[in-house]
Amino acid sequence: MTQPVAIVTGAGSGVGRAVALGLGRAGYRVVLAGRRRPPLEAAADEIGERALAVEADVADAGSVERLFARTREAFGRLDVLFNNAGIFTPAVPVDEIALEDWRASVDVNLTGAFLCTRAAFRMMKAQDPRGGRIINNGSISAQVPRPNSAPYAATKHAITGLTRATSLDGRPHDIACGQIDIGNAETDMTRGFAEGARQADGSIRPEPVIDARHVADAVVYMAGLPLSANVQFMTVVATKMPYIGRG
Numbered sequence: 001m002t003q004p005v006a007i008v009t010g011a012g013s014g015v016g017r018a019v020a021l022g023l024g025r026a027g028y029r030v031v032l033a034g035r036r037r038p039p040l041e042a043a044a045d046e047i048g049e050r051a052l053a054v055e056a057d058v059a060d061a062g063s064v065e066r067l068f069a070r071t072r073e074a075f076g077r078l079d080v081l082f083n084n085a086g087i088f089t090p091a092v093p094v095d096e097i098a099l100e101d102w103r104a105s106v107d108v109n110l111t112g113a114f115l116c117t118r119a120a121f122r123m124m125k126a127q128d129p130r131g132g133r134i135i136n137n138g139s140i141s142a143q144v145p146r147p148n149s150a151p152y153a154a155t156k157h158a159i160t161g162l163t164r165a166t167s168l169d170g171r172p173h174d175i176a177c178g179q180i181d182i183g184n185a186e187t188d189m190t191r192g193f194a195e196g197a198r199q200a201d202g203s204i205r206p207e208p209v210i211d212a213r214h215v216a217d218a219v220v221y222m223a224g225l226p227l228s229a230n231v232q233f234m235t236v237v238a239t240k241m242p243y244i245g246r247g
Contacts, residue, residue: 005079006223014187021043029052054070068119080133081134083136110158120134130173131173133175135178178232208240
């Protein structure tokens with residue numbers, strides 16, 4: 001059987017990098033996409049000749065189309081898309097959010113996921129054998145937000161809607177779509193949580209974190225299922241973090 005092909009966005013660091021390496025270890029041919037070429041190439045070098053680094057901005061429609069065209073050119077098909085690219089904007093109350101920060105969050109976290117989903121759907125629908133799997137990186141903020149996080153929480157709630165709609169629209173074309181919601185994977189974006197994170201009562205308290213490789217293992221499991229089965233939603237969190245009972 002031909003080695004399956006996966007695209008991972010935001011693959012230069014954090015969860016994206018961990019997932020790209022995990023898929024590489026599992027035998028996938030991996031396209032690592034992101035805005036900064038050096039970390040993409042460093043991660044691709046760890047995977048070896050089955051990896052391809054592509055500089056891409058998920059918020060730019062033309063850039064996304066070039067990413068998928070490059071994938072088709074290099075590998076001929078696409079079996080898995082991991083929609084991972086995302087940003088945090090400054091943590092401020094909703095009345096202090098700058099419009100440019102709101103728009104940046106929507107552009108990357110939501111529109112970027114949509115643009116990649118649209119391109120993947122078109123490619124998976126047309127290829128032979130047809131079909132594939134789209135996995136969206138949601139967040140536990142898609143269920144319960146942190147204080148001062150309206151742009152991020154709103155976009156992650158929207159990702160859940162995109163996941164459900166894509167899952168439904170994909171059924172006739174053998175395209176599965178699921179979502180992983182992550183709590184406190186240790187990355188550059190979350191490393192400060194171990195020293196202290198703002199709680200709903202306004203206090204600052206340390207929170208436990210988990211190795212991003214545990215998230216990678218979960219995504220590899222989701223990706224490896226036959227298209228007749230799907231993990232619709234999975235939540236992976238640090239066991240002792242204040243998630244259950246947050247509020």
